[in-house]
Amino acid sequence: MLDDILVDEAIHTIRPDFAVLVMTARGLRNGPTDDRSRAWLAEASEQGVQAEKIESWREAYKAFGAKPSRTRPSVDALTRRLPLPEINQVVDAYNSISVRHCLPIGGEDLDKYDGPAHLTVATGDEVSEEALGAPEPGEVIWRDDTGVTCRRWNWRQVVRTRLTEETVNALFLLERLEPMSIEELELAGKELAALLTELSPDVRIDTRLITTGK
Template sequence: MLDDIWVDDSVFALRPDFAVLVMTAHGLRNGPTDDRSRAWLKAAGEEEIQTAKIDAWKEAYRAFGAKPQRTRPSVDALTRRMPLPEINQAVDAYNSVSVKHALPIGGEDLDHYAGPARLVRAAGDEPSEEALGQPEPGEVIWRDDEGVTCRRWNWRQVVRTRLTEDTTNAIFLLERLEPMSLEELEQAGDELAALLAELSPDVRIARRLLTPGK
């Protein structure tokens, strides 16, 4: 699964500093928000907002024609929602890591994917859920064989692959731009893996770092 995921060269050409740490979690036991995941959210909400990292994502959005004030990068939208929303334990885990590191993270149900995930520049005719609308030509999107899974890089995910309390196999996409270092990206991955292991001691986690040329 991990070996089949790819980022198109046109995305790296847009932002040569882009890297994504892809993590899969098999055997996950999710559930409703509890005191433990609520504490993760509270601690993350008390962190100082790292505006330089968020500003880098706003610039990336402008580079493919999106207006970040209207469709905000996921981490920008999340840091504006205080207290952080309670969704479910797995989502709470990755949202807390996202806010702590000012790092966009997407979490999706792997069993609802059709073929491998890939990050591409849209042609504009990709199938998409009605609520998200049709991607614009040149827009950066995550997609699979069925169509769009996330519009405008990390703005909004589709319902089809959403993480729910019934999810047992998940994929997480941790997306980095400078000034975040690759070392911090890996650290954020370690932290997310540790939280998922708290939820599910038997969870099996694999990871792969995608950078230009790899």
């Protein structure tokens, strides 16, 4: 699965510094927010906002024609919602890591995917959920063989692949731009893996780092 995930060369033309740490977690036991995940959210909410990292994502959005003041990068939107909202244990886990490192993270139900995840530039004729609308030509999107899974890089995810309390197998996409280092990206991945393992001691986690030309 991890080896089949694609990042088009066009993405690296837009942002040569882009890297994504992809992670699969199989055998999760999810559930409603509890005191443990609530504490993760509270701790992350106390972190200061790292404006230079958010600004880097805003510039990336502008590079493919999006207006980041109207459709905000996910981590920008998330840091504006402090204290962090309670969703479910697994979402709480990755939202807390996202804010702690000011790092966009997507969480997807792997069993709802049709084929591998693919980060690409939209042609404008991709299938998308009505609530999200069709992507514009030139827009950066995540997609699978069925259609769009997330519009405008990491702005908004479709309902089809959303993580729920019934999710057993998940895909996480940790997306990095400078000034975040690759070392910090990998650290964030390890921290997320630790939280998922705390929730589900028998979870099986695999990762792959995708950078320019890899």
